[in-house]
Amino acid sequence: MGTLTSENRSEAMENRIESAKRIAYRFRQNPLSLAGLAIILGLVFIAVFAPYIARHPQDAGYMGEPAVDFANRFAEPSWEHPFGTDQAGRDILSRVIFGTRYSLVLGVFVLTFAIGIGVPVGLVAGYVGGALGTLLMRITDVFLSVPPLVLALAVAVPLQPSLRNAMIAIAIVWWPWYARLVYGEVVSVREEQFVEASRGIGASRIRIMFREILPNVLAPITVKFSLDMGYAILIGAGLGFLGLGAQPPTPEWGTMISEGRVYLPAQWWYSTFPGLAIFIAVLGFNLLGDGLRDVFDVEVK
């Protein structure tokens, strides 16, 4: 293959821009995906500027331990405390606002780790194949034979309960989903002509895997990433709820729901609002992921 002429190159560039434009257009046509994107941008904004948005940042442990104000404990939702206060008189809205940080960090950490392990495993198993490939996929199957929440619970136990260890536990059980996704895609493009051609001119295996095959897998990974952000947040909150995640008084959503459950039904607001936050966050990622799935036209489970 000779070098590309500048004409060829600009043509390829134009094609790429053209297809990006088409994708952006199709994305804009779907109000639900736009709503999802808006929710996620809102969450990121809230997470970044939490100290300025929350009226009582010290109640969420900003710059020190969470404050206590027993005179104000279990205040009903009011103008001053729109989500009410908890057993230590802390403003629940401020705590929910800070909780955004924990959930987003958890999701990003878990998925970065899962993709970092799962993608290379899937690439190697799919492209190199052989005994190594079979072994890798069998290990993957084993991980996939238990619901992620249950396996994450089993992994979280020997580690001491903390937010960091919850993230590690979820990450350990998450990579196989990406390995299987990538494996399936690799097997389907392995024998395509462009891969064949690349092999023919003597490209190395690494180059073929990462430069020729990987780009074809990016769309489904992106879609799965978005859908999984929501799912990882749900599981993280579930671990918090069971007492295996962030420990009180950390304002993590699942942990707060678990704390508030003790005071039902009188203090109904305590568990209700952190749960609403989880719902909205997960909904945002699901809406976006679903929209991306339509735009890229890929099937991901």
Add this chain to the structure above:
Amino acid sequence: MGFKSYVLRRILSGIPVFIGLSMLIFFLARVLPGDPARLALGPRASDEAVQSLRDQMGLNDPVVVQYLNYMAGLFQGDMGISLTTNRNVAADLVYFFPATFELITVGMTIAVLFGVPLGIIAGQNKDRFEDNAGRLFAFFGVSMPAFWVAILLQLLFAFYMGWLPATGRIATAPPRITGLMLVDSLIATDFAAFRSALAHLVLPAFTLALAPMADIARMTRSSFIEEFNKDYVHALETSGIPAKLIAYKYVLKSSFAATLTIIALDYGFLIGSAFLIEIVFAWPGMARYGVTAILENDINAIVGVTLVVGLVYIIANMVVDIMYGYFDPRVRYGGDE
């Protein structure tokens, strides 16, 4: 290949996955930092006490020996002693599993009974109001944390309205035969107990059903639409067969295979959600036993519960594959995947 040998091969292929799973769980529980004996006895226990418990639990043997001992015991129904109940974990699981089984089975039944019709209605009215409403519902169903929905329903229907019991499984239990309250109360012809069991099931089962209901509706809708656009449907239409008949007699049957997969996959996931739901509703099942074991660092119980969950999951997937092979004979020749 005949159907029988296909079924046999499918069942056999589940065995290595189960063995792999048992290794994974076992080694995770042993290899990760943290000493099960120390965790079980607490930080204040003396070193001698920890050592003697380690000896008793066989923790001083090489991990491989421990694993082989465990597996040898497993085949004789011995899963080690639970540190919280002081009974064999196998006995505990036999005792607690039926409650969870009853809960997730009723939950899945609700999910199918509502999800399939919802999906069909959405599919028949593609892009119209019914379809959009259904889509929104599906998004909500998969986005709400189940344990939060559980709390809200409990607040509303148990605490405020007082229509349904907030926690527990039954008022007075009938004599235990199967461990399934609905079945046992019928065997005892105790209809008050049956009603009570049913009333206790409504909230937790409905909570569990929500997410799979959404999933099933979505899958039914898309496979329904796909099937409806096939040539044979047009052929039926042009020969004057009413649309309703086509929908229910032909399309539904052929599009059901895809829905079946989702049902089985979700059945496995329901056990996962049960871990959270059983806590909220104080449901005396295996998941609650598992959570207690987790909080008490009861390692044998944790390994046992995880294994059973995995086994249910593996069997669910096996059943799907077999049904697939039954509905679509081509699958039987499709090799491994």
